[in-house]
Amino acid sequence: MSALLERAGISARALDLADRVEDFVRDVVVPFEKDPRRTSHGPTDEMVMELKDLARKAGVLTPHILADGDHLTQRETAAVLIRSGLSPLGPLACNTAAPDEGNMYLLGKVGSPELKARFLDPMVRGEKRSAFLMTEPAADNGAGSDPSMMLTTCHPDGNHWVINGRKTYITGADGAGVGIVMAKSDQGACMFLVDLPDPAIRIERVMDTIDSSMPGGHAVISIENLRVPADQMLGQSGEGFRYAQVRLSPARLSHCMRWLGACVRANEIAGDYANRRMAFGKPLVDHEGVGFMLAENLIDLKQAELMTYWCADVLDTGVLGTVESSMAKVAVSEALMRVADRCVQMMGGQGVTADTIVEQVFREIRAFRIYDGPTEVHKWSLAKKVKRDWKKAQQG
Known part of the structure; x- marks a missing residue:
């Protein structure tokens, strides 16, 4: 998969790592796609740990975080995470999956040495999964795309904080060993690190959802x-939203990276099918309707790649990149939805079966259009920026 675009600005070490991740995913992980331990609520933890053990032996576990604790650049991370996404199981095996990858990034940026040793290091080693507890039930009119609506509360009590509330859509909570909990104090949003499971944190139910790639x-x-000790708060009371942005901007882009890899593979499968399947006296690929869909997929995949690396470059400058990550999230998720849809269409009845990953990729990409903010929320945010810029220009 190495391309000229990818190689620009990426060290030989990172490119070699990306190549090794691709070889591992294609040769070792792909055969697990038929494993019966893949359930409607994600692969079992037994299966995930087996895959991580194989990645550890291959030297590709948590590849985006180096042995000294340093992190690859975002451009280098893109090269690695795109390859890990070539199978829906690849990010789990390589420990580059959501929400762990985003949680590791956040703790690496803002965690104290003590918090890193206790919470981050076991995640980097692939020993514990994590959950990010922010979103709240719509039935309670709690926080979703509008985090200012947060209803979960926290208040100090001696050298502890006491938290009460409800959360929903909490990915991977069932079986997680680390939790990042967001709550609202008198000063504003706060973020806490907690050990899981905890008797005060009760799973009401695990929902049946359209996607099935995430454990738990x-x-x-x-x-x-x-009750959470005060020293397990990230930063100070009221700084939670600021830290959330530290996590969310790169996390949006990481989703783009992983699912770009998945759609590259889905397109490979659909292209192989179109070249082999005969209809009306010739291969499907020779029928203009199918050939044009393959051409459109190449265009959308390249545009998604360009947008992903462009946003990675912006984040590598050290700016927050909220606007750019919103643009990338919209452009890439919508482009990949078109790619996945065409793959299903080209394969006809075979495309809606579980005989290949194409059907799963289609479902997962549909959910991706909602993860970390639906398309419409990001467009609305970008439209507000247009208005702000216009007002500033009028005043200047």
């Missing part, structure tokens, strides 16, 4: 009088 599924959670 997506849970509805009740938090009742959770």
Whole structure:
């Protein structure tokens, strides 16, 4: 998969790592796609740990975080995460999956040495999964795309904080060993690190959802009088939203990287099918309708790649990149939805079966258009920027 675009600005070490990740995913991980331990709520933890053990032996576990704790650049990370995404199981095996990858990034940026040793290091080693507890049930009119609506509360009590509330769509909570909990104090949003499971954090249910790639599924959670030591707060009271942005901008882009890899593979499968399948006296690829869909896929995949690396370059400058990550999230998720849809269409009845990963990739990409903010919310945010810039120009 190495391309000229990818090689620009990437060290030989990172390119070699990306190549090794691709070889591992294609040769070792892909055969697990038929494993019966893949459930509707994600692969079992037994299966995930087996895959991580194989990645550890191959030297590609948590490849984006180096042995000294340093992180690859975002451009280098893109090269690696795109390759890990060539199978829906690849990010789990390589420990580059959401929400762990984003949580590791956040803790690496803002965690104290003590918090890193206790919470981050086991995640980097692939020993613990994590969950990010921010979104709240719509039925409660809690925080979703608008985090200012947060209802979960926290208040100090001696050298502890006490947290109460409900959360929903919490990916991987069932089976997680680390939790990042967001709550609202009198000063504003706060973020806490907690050990999981905890009797004060109860899983009400794991929902049945359209996607099935993430271990533990997506849970509805009740938090009742959770006591957290004060030194397990990230930063200070009221800084939670700022830290959330540190996590969310790169995390949006990481989704683009992983699912770009998945759609590259889906397109490979659909292209192979179109070249082999005969209809009306010739291969499907020779029928203009199918050939044009393959051509359109190449265009959308290249545009998604360009947008992903462009946003990575912006993040590598050290700026927050909120606007750029919103643009990338919209452009890439919508482009990949078109790619996945065409792959299903080209394969006809075969495309809606579980005989290949094409059907799963289609479902997962549909959910990706909602992860970390639906397309419409990002467009609305970008439109507000247009208005702000216009007002500034009028005043200047």
